[in-house]
Amino acid sequence: MMKNILFIFTLLISFLVSSQENTLIKALHEDGFENLQSFTAAETLYLSYENNRYRFQGRGLAEVLKIASKEVSGLVKDLVVLIKYKDIPVTVVKTDLETLKKYVSGAVSYEAWAIQASFSLSTDKVYAKFEGQETVNSSFYKADIPVGVNLEYALGDFTDGVKIDLNLTPELRTVLGKGLTASFEYHTRVANDLTEYNYSSPNVLKASQDIRLTENKFLSFNFGYFSSQRFGLNVRYINYVLEERLAFHMNYGLTQFAYLNEDLELKYNTYERQIYSAGLTYRINKFDTDISAEYGKYLEFDIGYKVSVQRQFNEVFIGFFFTKTNSGENLGFNFQVPFFGNKYLKPNRVRVRPGDQFILDYNYSGSNDVGSTYNTGENFQNNLKEFYPQVLKKSLKKILAQ
Numbered sequence: 001m002m003k004n005i006l007f008i009f010t011l012l013i014s015f016l017v018s019s020q021e022n023t024l025i026k027a028l029h030e031d032g033f034e035n036l037q038s039f040t041a042a043e044t045l046y047l048s049y050e051n052n053r054y055r056f057q058g059r060g061l062a063e064v065l066k067i068a069s070k071e072v073s074g075l076v077k078d079l080v081v082l083i084k085y086k087d088i089p090v091t092v093v094k095t096d097l098e099t100l101k102k103y104v105s106g107a108v109s110y111e112a113w114a115i116q117a118s119f120s121l122s123t124d125k126v127y128a129k130f131e132g133q134e135t136v137n138s139s140f141y142k143a144d145i146p147v148g149v150n151l152e153y154a155l156g157d158f159t160d161g162v163k164i165d166l167n168l169t170p171e172l173r174t175v176l177g178k179g180l181t182a183s184f185e186y187h188t189r190v191a192n193d194l195t196e197y198n199y200s201s202p203n204v205l206k207a208s209q210d211i212r213l214t215e216n217k218f219l220s221f222n223f224g225y226f227s228s229q230r231f232g233l234n235v236r237y238i239n240y241v242l243e244e245r246l247a248f249h250m251n252y253g254l255t256q257f258a259y260l261n262e263d264l265e266l267k268y269n270t271y272e273r274q275i276y277s278a279g280l281t282y283r284i285n286k287f288d289t290d291i292s293a294e295y296g297k298y299l300e301f302d303i304g305y306k307v308s309v310q311r312q313f314n315e316v317f318i319g320f321f322f323t324k325t326n327s328g329e330n331l332g333f334n335f336q337v338p339f340f341g342n343k344y345l346k347p348n349r350v351r352v353r354p355g356d357q358f359i360l361d362y363n364y365s366g367s368n369d370v371g372s373t374y375n376t377g378e379n380f381q382n383n384l385k386e387f388y389p390q391v392l393k394k395s396l397k398k399i400l401a402q
């Protein structure tokens with residue numbers, strides 16, 4: 001008799017937990033989250049998601065935790081969240097569910113919640129647990145069209161103080177598989193007195209494959225047409241040590257000159273150029289600041305080094321750099337700010353939205369030729385900064401309690 005009662009009770013608990021999982025996945029799906037997976041094991045709910053709805057990944061995580069705290073009951077003790085990007089696992093967040101509920105409701109402080117929560121880039125063990133689980137609302141084969149602005153300028157004399165080249169930059173971007181992306185960025189000229197080219201033209205047309213290797217190693221391949229009129233292959237590698245605090249990175253490119261003229265005729269030569277570099281980045285988590293140094297060979301055949309310091313304020317980046325090669329020196333600053341809107345339309349078969357970032361560089365020498373390279377478009381490894389454990393953890397202090 002007792003065995004029958006225990007069996008029925010176990011079935012009832014299993015049904016209730018399964019019902020909670022379905023309710024949670026449905027709520028997250030309705031809010032626009034993608035690549036959703038969930039299951040429960042040993043009083044722990046495992047949840048995997050990708051955020052392409054909220055502009056900042058910290059805000060996306062906050063919304064997921066709010067929904068989970070509302071939809072998941074006391075039958076579950078712990079919550080483990082796996083965050084993905086292009087269906088690639090990036091960060092794992094673990095929290096006690098009861099403490100999370102109290103923090104969201106305002107019953108306990110951020111410090112009381114944060115001390116028991118953990119954030120990590122080490123995803124291998126957790127990711128393996130999701131094998132075979134059903135995926136809801138896949139991010140594949142959807143057309144995203146971010147529209148941004150590109151501004152290049154040069155400081156002149158008293159009669160002609162500033163010369164500019166201003167372009168709208170609509171881009172067609174789609175994820176074709178795990179880490180596999182195709183993108184096409186077009187520069188539509190709005191105003192130009194900086195260059196002799198007054199026609200609109202493609203800026204980037206490429207396919208990219210991003211791969212997460214074992215532990216905290218990432219590899220990115222880009223093939224196609226890049227900025228600075230280069231066509232070819234570019235490979236990036238980054239290895240994180242001590243979470244995000246120390247990273248070793250390498251870059252290699254093999255390209256040739258190519259461009260589309262005013263009549264959209266492809267002009268090119270077969271003379272190849274190689275660029276390569278290797279360096280280290282150390283992150284001071286207390287100040288969200290990266291200190292980087294690299295040595296390599298650049299686009300104009302010059303060899304030398306670059307040193308940079310960049311401070312991150314959630315989605316805003318401000319940096320200073322110094323470059324010295326055998327062709328000269330250059331220093332300056334750059335900053336990146338997001339375009340308007342904290343929240344985009346839900347991902348759909350076709351979606352138009354604001355661009356990712358507005359980027360502005362200032363070169364003291366007035367030239368980009370020293371230590372120059374090219375832009376391969378949307379950069380998986382640069383975007384990882386929003387997924388850093390400490391960036392996510394700090395952002396929740398402000399966002400989650402709202």
